[in-house]
Amino acid sequence: xxxxxxxxxxxxxxxxxxxxxxxxxxxxxxxxxxxxxxxxxxxxxxxxxxxxxxxxxxxxxxxxxxxxxxxxxxxxxxxxxxxxxxxxxxxxxxxxxxxxxxxxxxxxxxxxxxxxxxxxxxxxxxxxxxxxxxxxxxxxxxxxxxxxxxxxxxxxxxxxxxxxxxxxxxxxxxxxxxxxxxxxxxxxxxxxxxxxxxxxxxxxxxxxxxxxxxxxxxxxxx
Amino acid sequence: xxxxxxxxxxxxxxxxxxxxxxxxxxxxxxxxxxxxxxxxxxxxxxxxxxxxxxxxxxxxxxxxxxxxxxxxxxxxxxxxxxxxxxxxxxxxxxxxxxxxxxxxxxxxxxxxxxxxxxxxxxxxxxxxxxxxxxxxxxxxxxxxxxxxxxxxxxxxxxxxxxxxxxxxxxxxxxxxxxxxxxxxxxxxxxxxxxxxxxxxxxxxxxxxxxxxxxxxxxxxxx
Numbered sequence: 001x002x003x004x005x006x007x008x009x010x011x012x013x014x015x016x017x018x019x020x021x022x023x024x025x026x027x028x029x030x031x032x033x034x035x036x037x038x039x040x041x042x043x044x045x046x047x048x049x050x051x052x053x054x055x056x057x058x059x060x061x062x063x064x065x066x067x068x069x070x071x072x073x074x075x076x077x078x079x080x081x082x083x084x085x086x087x088x089x090x091x092x093x094x095x096x097x098x099x100x101x102x103x104x105x106x107x108x109x110x111x112x113x114x115x116x117x118x119x120x121x122x123x124x125x126x127x128x129x130x131x132x133x134x135x136x137x138x139x140x141x142x143x144x145x146x147x148x149x150x151x152x153x154x155x156x157x158x159x160x161x162x163x164x165x166x167x168x169x170x171x172x173x174x175x176x177x178x179x180x181x182x183x184x185x186x187x188x189x190x191x192x193x194x195x196x197x198x199x200x201x202x203x204x205x206x207x208x209x210x211x212x213x214x215x216x217x218x219x220x221x222x
Numbered sequence: 223x224x225x226x227x228x229x230x231x232x233x234x235x236x237x238x239x240x241x242x243x244x245x246x247x248x249x250x251x252x253x254x255x256x257x258x259x260x261x262x263x264x265x266x267x268x269x270x271x272x273x274x275x276x277x278x279x280x281x282x283x284x285x286x287x288x289x290x291x292x293x294x295x296x297x298x299x300x301x302x303x304x305x306x307x308x309x310x311x312x313x314x315x316x317x318x319x320x321x322x323x324x325x326x327x328x329x330x331x332x333x334x335x336x337x338x339x340x341x342x343x344x345x346x347x348x349x350x351x352x353x354x355x356x357x358x359x360x361x362x363x364x365x366x367x368x369x370x371x372x373x374x375x376x377x378x379x380x381x382x383x384x385x386x387x388x389x390x391x392x393x394x395x396x397x398x399x400x401x402x403x404x405x406x407x408x409x410x411x412x413x414x415x416x417x418x419x420x421x422x423x424x425x426x427x428x429x430x431x432x433x434x435x436x437x438x439x440x441x442x443x444x
Contacts, residue, residue: 040262041346041375042367069347071374092377094316094347122375123347124263125291125316144366144389145264152293153263153344155314167366173395175422200397 016130019098023105023133030110033216034118036132038156039140041122044166044199046074048140048208049119051199053083056209060216062115065104067096069121084108088118095127096120102133115216124149128156135219136161143167143174147181150188157188162195162211169198238352241320245327245355252332255438256340258354260378261362263344266388266421268296270362270430271341273421275305278431282438284337287326289318291343306330310340317349318342324355337438346371350378357441358383365389365396369403372410379410383437384417386430391420 027034037045049064056062063084066075075087086104088096101118108116118134120127128137139160141149144167150157157163163185171178178196185192193211197204249256259267271286278284285306288297297309308326310318323340330338340356342349350359361382363371366389372379379385385407393400400418407414415433419426 040264040344040367041371042262042364069375069377071370073370073374094345121347122262122371123316123345125343125345126348142264142366144364144392145262148293148295149263149344152295153291155291170366170392170395173392 016098019102020131020133023098023102026102026105026110027133027135030113031220032110032113033115033219034105034132034134035115035212035215036118036120036127036134036137037140038120038124038127038137038160039122040124040142040145043122043124043140043142043145045119045122045140046077047199048164048166048197049078049083049117050081051197051202051205052117052209052212053078053081055205056115056212059209059213060114061112062117063108063113065101065116065118067118067120069093074119084113090121094121094123094125095130096132097130098132114220115212117212124153124156128159136215139163141165143176143178143181144170147177148184150181150184154188157185157192160189160192161215162193164195164197164208166197166199168196168203169201238320241324242353242355245320245324248324248327248332249355249357252335253442254332254335255337255441256327256354256356257337257434257437258340258342258349258356258359259362260342260346260349260359260382261344262346262364262367265344265346265362265364265367267341267344267362268299269421270386270388270419271300271305271339272303273419273424273427274339274431274434275300275303277427278337278434281431281435282336283334284339285330285335287323287338287340289340289342291315296341306335312343316343316345316347317352318354319352320354336442337434339434346375346378350381358437361385363387365398365400365403366392369399370406372403372406376410379407379414382411382414384415384433386417386419388419388421390418390425391423 078085195208294309300307417430
């Protein structure tokens with residue numbers, strides 16, 4: 001890292017923090033909880049949301065903001081599952097910035113919502129560095145990525161309020177040591193709750209949805 | 223993207239390009255070919271290199287530069303496979319910069335090498351934006367990530383000289399449409415060669431190694 005590089009990030013963060021703060025104040029006024037889903041490309045974020053939509057709708061009113069570098073494919077998938085969804089295109093950038101999220105939130109009918117879930121751009125590194133005004137970051141890690149990712153990319157796991165460990169249905173076909181992966185996660189963040197799910201089979205979705213509802217109760221003081 | 227953000231990236235790129243140019247001139251003098259392996263965390267880059275090491279050693283003299291945000295785990299894996307390897311730690315950054323790569327290259331015995339392979343930080347987005355003076359970028363995509371990633375993260379596939387499609391051994395256990403994935407790749411870059419490999423089973427490694435040897439012949443005029 002050059003000195004220039006360090007200066008640059010400080011500047012970016014300053015502008016970003018301002019918008020994140022605006023978002024937090026907007027959400028507080030409207031009693032809406034914002035979650036920021038972060039994980040690698042193909043870690044199963046969109047499939048997790050597809051599996052979440054139907055069951056969460058019975059408990060809470062919610063919407064999704066779909067972040068992508070390009071295409072509206074993910075928003076189309078969620079819209080066809082009858083989810084209220086907007087697509088946020090990062091314009092080539094590797095993460096969502098707070099300003100873009102703020103504008104998208106303002107356009108939602110927040111008075112009719114309890115929770116908004118942002119699916120960030122597929123990237124285990126950069127999105128963890130950018131506060132978008134969320135109440136919690138959620139790390140999405142698929143078991144096909146290997147056990148050691150929390151040690152190799154620790155920032156997200158340090159910052160996260162929960163981990164969703166996806167693609168559990170593939171466990172019999174992988175050389176994956178679940179216990180070792182949980183150890184890596186808890187070495188970085190000892191108290192982090194981990195939800196083991198298979199969105200494809202619907203396994204573990206209930207506990208994950210209960211966690212979302214609990215976070216909303218906590219944040220809204222309900 | 224704010225105006226500030228655009229300015230920032232332009233500055234960074236300027237400094238980066240200078241070091242990439244220095245690297246290209248160094249490599250030309252020593253007749254060494256540099257490849258830049260880019261893919262998501264857990265896409266199988268290190269396992270691909272482990273499978274490559276033994277067979278490539280019969281054809282060419284080579285070394286690996288292992289890029290990571292943190293830990294020396296990957297370099298240790300390659301060193302134990304008797305590969306000449308250095309670990310490059312990005313210091314939290316989401317990609318390798320040309321300067322760091324240049325310093326690591328200078329410390330290698332380049333006169334005794336034909337090819338250097340850089341394993342970039344696990345990230346499908348940012349490393350594609352940073353020239354490190356390589357002769358070719360190679361996209362590493364695992365079939366567990368889904369078919370549509372080349373459409374959603376097109377820059378890397380536009381810039382790459384080849385794609386390695388990893389984890390083919392998992393094909394029977396996934397809802398993955400290989401033809402559709404190849405279509406997505408070739409929509410972004412029609413002439414891109416795709417190597418379908420299972421590094422775990424050694425499948426497809428021969429063709430990939432022949433391609434590396436051909437690139438080196440081409441670049442060195444041998």
